[in-house]
Amino acid sequence: MTLLERSSKELQEGLHKGEFKIVDVINETYKRIEEVDGDVQAFLALNKEKALEEAKEKDQVPVNERGPLFGLPIGIKDNIVTEGLETTCASKILEGFIPIYDATVVKKLREAGMITIGKLNMDEFAMGSSTETSYYKKTKNPWDLERVPGGSSGGSAASVAAGEVPFSLGTDTGGSIRQPAAFCGVVGMKPTYGRVSRYGAVAFASSLDQIGPITRNVYDNALLLEVIAGVDPNDSTSADVPVPNYVSKLDGDIKGLRIAVPKEFLAEGIDESVRKSVLDALEVFKGLGATVEEVSLPHSKYALATYYILASSEASSNLARFDGIRYGFRAEGVKNLMDLYKQTRAQGFGDEVKRRIMLGTYSLSAGTYDAYYKKAQQVRTLIKQDYDKVFEDYDVIVGPTTPTAAFKIGENIDDPLTMYANDILTIPINLAGVPAISIPCGFDNGLPLGLQIIGKHFDEETVYRAAYAFEQATDYHKQSPRLGGK
Amino acid sequence: MAKLTKEEVKHIAHLARLAITEEEAEKFSEQLGKITEYVETLNELDTTDVEPTSHVLPIVNVMREDVAKKGLELEKVLLNVKEHENGLIKVPPILEE
Numbered sequence: 292m293t294l295l296e297r298s299s300k301e302l303q304e305g306l307h308k309g310e311f312k313i314v315d316v317i318n319e320t321y322k323r324i325e326e327v328d329g330d331v332q333a334f335l336a337l338n339k340e341k342a343l344e345e346a347k348e349k350d351q352v353p354v355n356e357r358g359p360l361f362g363l364p365i366g367i368k369d370n371i372v373t374e375g376l377e378t379t380c381a382s383k384i385l386e387g388f389i390p391i392y393d394a395t396v397v398k399k400l401r402e403a404g405m406i407t408i409g410k411l412n413m414d415e416f417a418m419g420s421s422t423e424t425s426y427y428k429k430t431k432n433p434w435d436l437e438r439v440p441g442g443s444s445g446g447s448a449a450s451v452a453a454g455e456v457p458f459s460l461g462t463d464t465g466g467s468i469r470q471p472a473a474f475c476g477v478v479g480m481k482p483t484y485g486r487v488s489r490y491g492a493v494a495f496a497s498s499l500d501q502i503g504p505i506t507r508n509v510y511d512n513a514l515l516l517e518v519i520a521g522v523d524p525n526d527s528t529s530a531d532v533p534v535p536n537y538v539s540k541l542d543g544d545i546k547g548l549r550i551a552v553p554k555e556f557l558a559e560g561i562d563e564s565v566r567k568s569v570l571d572a573l574e575v576f577k578g579l580g581a582t583v584e585e586v587s588l589p590h591s592k593y594a595l596a597t598y599y600i601l602a603s604s605e606a607s608s609n610l611a612r613f614d615g616i617r618y619g620f621r622a623e624g625v626k627n628l629m630d631l632y633k634q635t636r637a638q639g640f641g642d643e644v645k646r647r648i649m650l651g652t653y654s655l656s657a658g659t660y661d662a663y664y665k666k667a668q669q670v671r672t673l674i675k676q677d678y679d680k681v682f683e684d685y686d687v688i689v690g691p692t693t694p695t696a697a698f699k700i701g702e703n704i705d706d707p708l709t710m711y712a713n714d715i716l717t718i719p720i721n722l723a724g725v726p727a728i729s730i731p732c733g734f735d736n737g738l739p740l741g742l743q744i745i746g747k748h749f750d751e752e753t754v755y756r757a758a759y760a761f762e763q764a765t766d767y768h769k770q771s772p773r774l775g776g777k
Numbered sequence: 778m779a780k781l782t783k784e785e786v787k788h789i790a791h792l793a794r795l796a797i798t799e800e801e802a803e804k805f806s807e808q809l810g811k812i813t814e815y816v817e818t819l820n821e822l823d824t825t826d827v828e829p830t831s832h833v834l835p836i837v838n839v840m841r842e843d844v845a846k847k848g849l850e851l852e853k854v855l856l857n858v859k860e861h862e863n864g865l866i867k868v869p870p871i872l873e874e
Contacts, residue, residue, distance in 0.1 A: 618857035637796035668829030724833030
């Protein structure tokens with residue numbers, strides 16, 4: 292077993308026994324990246340020199356002073372700012388941008404002793420479901436290099452699946468952690484809105500965005516969320532709710548857990564292989580002593596339209612800051628200030644970002660505001676109420692993460708609406724603000740499938756307990772893609 | 778409403794401070810037209826008397842102590858600025874001659 296195939300527990304055991312050092316783990320990480328990233332293309336920037344320096348320092352720290360993630364490598368999605376390390380949001384408009392502070396989550400990783408390996412590719416400004424809208428490179432799915440890794444956190448999911456890093460951070464506005472986690476066969480958690488500080492995450496849609504962990508197993512995922520969660524004075528939407536010790540609750544016992552299965556999540560448009568894997572998963576849960584009942588989330592079919600109005604409106608406002616003045620790309624040969632703004636933005640943003648900025652601008656403009664923006668906010672209320680109602684009688688909601696397994700590169704890129712439909716099962720969760728995880732639950736012709744487990748506000752604990760019990764009862768998470776001849 | 782004309786798209790692009798070519802206006806008017814047509818399915822729902830949700834948490838105003846804090850250092854602020862002089866950011870002319 293290579294170092295990077297080990298869980299955090301196994302890595303710490305080896306470090307404590309002196310079988311290897313932190314610097315060996317970090318060296319191994321970069322070696323693996325060198326071997327496979329030419330194929331996978333998950334990383335946009337590497338932090339090698341500093342990471343190795345930090346590793347040597349950390350090897351001097353006595354083992355009894357180290358926490359469970361101390362000295363372990365992590366990759367960061369490129370829309371989370373890292374002081375001194377280029378952060379581009381995979382956009383030309385931020386080419387060469389060097390952040391002058393760390394995001395709160397990055398500061399917390401540092402305090403836990405984790406080592407930042409590099410920055411991970413994504414859809415430009417997190418707008419996309421395939422990582423194809425990145426200005427810089429196309430990340431490949433490690434299970435089939437002709438397929439997309441999902442998106443927008445495609446680099447974060449692919450790097451973990453490819454064994455380049457055991458941990459990564461992603462962001463999720465409409466499914467951007469869970470959908471790539473499902474496509475790449477890894478574990479991805481979108482926490483409750485407000486659970487994790489967004490300070491230093493470049494804003495896309497502020498009322499929906501959340502940072503969350505991507506890992507190879509549920510235990511490590513819970514461990515990482517514990518580190519990054521919590522209230523932050525720098526994010527007034529972070530919630531002052533105590534963060535439980537998640538991993539101490541992972542015992543595999545879910546007897547009596549009340550599972551709701553929305554009929555809308557297994558309806559038309561869901562691939563047969565996906566449906567079957569979810570039905571099989573429900574049998575596993577029943578076998579573990581959970582009860583499973585069908586419910587309805589009647590407004591599900593309106594979630595996609597609601598999301599595209601709200602997320603685009605918020606994006607049109609958030610992305611106004613990219614004007615070529617204070618940072619990033621600046622167009623040359625312009626006539627005046629207005630021309631500078633227009634040319635910088637026209638040359639700096641890709642088509643998908645422009646589409647969403649324009650849709651948002653239109654939704655918020657005089658004459659359409661009530662029919663679009665306000666209407667969508669009202670439908671959001673109805674969607675949230677659907678979830679509140681189900682959670683009166685159930686502990687978790689279970690369904691598929693995506694309607695299909697990973698699609699081919701180029702297959703959907705010219706058809707925005709088909710691309711958007713990929714997120715039909717993940718978007719309502721962001722609108723309702725509840726937490727949800729995607730865990731491996733099967734394969735379709737060698738491509739991983741994801742099971743989505745959705746919880747009540749701030750009840751990540753129950754989501755993790757259910758996910759852990761399922762994982763321990765199955766072996767989907769133990770399989771890895773073949774890469775680099777291994 | 779649905780269909781967006783090329784002229785409307787150009788107006789939206791101006792509001793969003795995006796330079797736009799004729800061909801782009803054509804392409805975006807078709808794509809945005811399809812998207813707006815789709816999002817108008819929301820009109821099937823009666824939302825009379827439904828309160829809008831702007832975000833899901835019951836947080837209203839978050840205050841902090843009114844204590845002066847040091848801001849960012851000028852050197853850091855200028856680190857990513859393309860053109861600056863004497864601590865000021867340079868931009869092209871704001872007023873036309």
